[in-house]
Amino acid sequence: MLLNVAAVITLVVTQQTDTTVPVRPGMRLDVDNFGGEIVVRAWNQNAVRVQATHSSRDRIDVGVGSSTVSVKAESRRGLAQMVEYQISAPTWMEMNLHGVSTDIEVDGAQAGVTAETVNGEVKVRGGSGQLSLKSVQGAVTLQNAKGHIDVYTVNEEVTLENVSGDVTAETVSGDISLGGIESASVEVSTVSGDVHYDGTIKDGGHYRFATHNGDVSVSVPERANVTVSVATFNGDFDSCFPVSVTNTSKHRFSFTIGSGSARAELETFNGDIKLCRPGQLHDKRHNDQEDH
């Protein structure tokens, strides 16, 4: 009985909006949503389709300007609350997505993506150019993207897979896992969490992996040319292949692989540092997890 009442109430208070507007190359998509979700799927049409599930008190405003399509909810009474957006946008369209208690998901974009939320996950598959993904309370995941990548969360993990370009990834409490990375500039740091990197070490590149409480594991390809600096206060260093330490000071030592033209800094205050070949780290992590 209660379920029936709830279903009737839901039917009464929810509403669907479905609007499609034409767009021109160069235009940007701006979406602002307080609560709910924003899901954007890229398609090969020069149009933006906005499908929204929302309260009947709210109205979805799709504004088309000279350079932007802006999507937001307006309420007849008070503030618009929960809106579930399903948006289709051209692959070339840059997007700027903002939420508060909002999950954000983007799939198939081939342009820049800015996605920021306070309480919610951010998942982006695809993207090119400037990619800025941020959350406070939610995991951030980026896959199959290239460009200048800036990823930040506070209380969850960061995962990057098959990504190329400059990478900056930060969290406070959470692991950071980077796999299939092709980059000459990677800066990764967390305060409480593990750091895992599996990707290229390019000549002349700069790589920094740092945590306070956690392990750091990094893969170094066979033919890499890199000077590695290792620093740990309470922890051990382990390498799957032999290294010859050249410079040592308290809490830090370094060694050179090949010509040493790239620079890698591996730091953890409380934790171990592991160096392996690509593919070995996954096996090693798997074994370590089984041991625990």
Added chain:
Amino acid sequence: MKDQWTDRLSGYLDGDLGVAERGALEAHLAGCPACEATLDELRRVVARAQALEDQPPATDLWPAIAEQIGVSSGAHRVVSLAAHRARRRVSLTVAQLAAAAAVLLLLGSGGAYLALHRSTQDNRPLARRQTGIEPVTGTIGWVQKTSASYDSAVAELQGALEQGRNSGRLDSATVRVLTQSLVTIDSAIVQARRALAADPGSAYLNQHLADTMRRKLELLRRANTLVPART
């Protein structure tokens, strides 16, 4: 380890040594792994400090935050860091260089914020205003002398967050997460401080402490910028 050459490493990096002295030092470096290691660490901290400085300084950051969270920013003057930076030249001893680099790391993102909050009558060079220190004589010095500025910045940003919570702009769950994260960082700071107190000469610990303190400022700053302005 410290020998007669250690204090000249800074000058060497700056290109201040004469030809003869430079040649002698390089000959010494070839046979002194300790000095070579020290020089390598100095290069690293300086490089990191320079890299952070090269990030676009958010000189107009605070007014935007203040507007979002409803705090007056009218009394604060925006300064051109680039202009000051172009004129700046720092020459320090090894310990001073390590300390200064660490402070720059600490204030890399918060420096503009601090600069905005200093008196417009402050005519000291920007490097000193940013770091809040006169040239220091030891690695412990910078921690002590920057604490007041750092604490002030943290207190103000935390106050702003508190206002955000009280005004309903931040929900209790988000505040709880931020608080837990701040506790996590504070714990790391305490550990790093203790380690540094026991080993004040460690460039790694200096750098790590500075990085961790910077993370706290950055978290507070980011949290404030993420506070939505609901109208």
